[in-house]
Amino acid sequence: MEKDKFDYYIKTEKSSWEVVIGLEVHAQVISNSKLFSGSSTKFGSEPNSQVSLVDSAFPGMLPVINQFCIEQAVKTGLGLNAKINLFSVFDRKNYFYADLPAGYQISQYKNPIVGEGEVTLDMPYGSKKIGIERLHLEQDAGKSIHDLSPDHTFVDLNRSGVALMEIVSKPDLRSPSEVNSYVKKLRTIMRYLGTCDGNMQEGSLRADVNVSVRKKGEKKFGTRCEIKNVNSIKFMEMAIDSEAKRQIELLESGKSIEQETRLFDTKNNETRSMRSKEEAHDYRYFPDPDLLPLEIKQSFIDSIKKKLPELPDEKKDRFIKKFKLTPYEANVLVSEVDISKYFEDVIKNSDIKLAKNWIIVELFAVLNKKNLNISKSPVSPKNLASLINTISSGEISGKIAKKVFEIMVETGDEPKKIIKEKGLKQQSDPKELEKIIVKVLEKNLDKVSEYKSGKVKLFGFFVGEVMKATSGKGNPKLVNDILKEKLK
Ligand code: ADP
Ligand code: MG
DSSP states (O other): OEEOSSSSOEEOSSOEEEEEEEEEEEEEOOOSBOSSSOOBOOTTOSTTSSOOTTTTTOTTOOOOOOHHHHHHHHHHHHHTTOOBOSEEOOEEEEOOOTTOTTSEEEEOOSSOSBOOEEEEEEETTEEEEEEEEEEEEEEOOOEEEOSSOSSOOEEEOTTTTOEEEEEEEOSOBOSHHHHHHHHHHHHHHHHHHTSOOOOTTTTSEEEEEEEEEEETTOOSOOOOEEEEEEOSHHHHHHHHHHHHHHHHHHHHTTOOOOOEEEEEETTTTEEEEEEESTTOOOOOOEEOTTSOOEEOOHHHHHHHHHTOOOOHHHHHHHHHHHHOOOHHHHHHHHSSHHHHHHHHHHGGGSOHHHHHHIIIIIIHHHHHHHTOOGGGOSSOHHHHHHHHHHHHTTSSOHHHHHHHHHHHHHHOOOHHHHHHHHTOOOBOOHHHHHHHHHHHHHHTHHHHHHHHTTOGGGHHHHHHHHHHHTTTOBOHHHHHHHHHHHHO
16 A cells, blocks of 8 residues: 555555544653552652552542642643533542452543643644543553563552543544654643653553544544554554554455454554454443542632643744744744753844754754753753854854864863864954965966866865865855955
């Protein structure tokens, strides 16, 4: 099957197919303690060292709701432009598994804390709104460890009871790249808000991916399959692609799609059936009798709203208007709070146009190569600003600046110091330059006469020779001007 490069339809010999995707994203709430107990949520601790009697479901233990987690969910809801429900209910979702000591998970079902909202994606073909169905709070389960012993499974309950937000999208996504952009946008919003760290390696953000296909132009949705627990954006994209192709092949050979839960096998790049609809769990949801319905006041929501930081979309609009950035540049520079802060620090006292390019091109390349977060950048905003100012003032050329920057990356030194120590200052004395230029021309009399008889392309050659003679330090504009004058 050929994939169309210009839109998201998958074309086969027989027809053109549209992929429909809806995501259930599980985001771990940033909170020191769990949703219904005081145990720590710290990642990577000794197994079963952060387990209270509530988390291990001892008889008679009662859950007590953690108000901070409620605030975090409301904050996230506001960041998703969603309706916050003043009344919500915690339900028991019943199933049996070794890592679920209570035999049920406390979750929200019919009455979630956050209702409908929306998130805006910036795609190459324009901006697109993705609907949010709801956001509900629930507890995480423990972890079963199957690979430590051939005949035993170990259970670590540290994660048991940690607060998760499940963010359910409408089936509005249409391609792997839209899903990529959607998950990144959710992550950016939650990181701005400080409600989820979005760390996918640690499992703080993972998703169930629902996929169906329909023929281009068709109104009705196809039957969906749900791919469980995908923990990287790349795997989500791969899983969607392979699942869509699997469904298309089935439909084109006259078969039908069975609604089922599947797993993505990353090694073989294919999804595999986990359980079909008939085997689907009946969770026997009912309101948890240990917890009263959660009622919050509008004033509680308003006080959270007042404290919200500037969100990525707002920041982006401000950057475009105030600093005349393109939407692409603004997107890149607001993608993380720390990046936007770095940018704003640099342009406090340097040229915006140079600053954005130096950050997006040069600095990002270095950070990528060294696998560093911008907050750990070897080049401080102050030093980058000062480098940019030496370019603006003509003290050094852009080319030399790159050399200086390389040294800054390795040493963390100020540019002025490097320029002085290495003698990199631009040669801007016209008299000195003229002397050098005259010498260069005298050495190349044959080329000079060729130039004068019409081979004007040789101008670049002369510039190159002069630059060589000045070890790259000749002020380019002056070199050009003087050369032109001399070659007249
Ligand atoms: P369930 O509990 O059965 O998984 P949810 O309501 O929690 O149901 O989630 C359903 C998810 O499936 C939502 O993200 C929704 O957008 C998505 N979805 C629903 N219908 C389709 C469809 N036909 N194709 C793809 N995704 C779908
Ligand atoms: Mg589901």
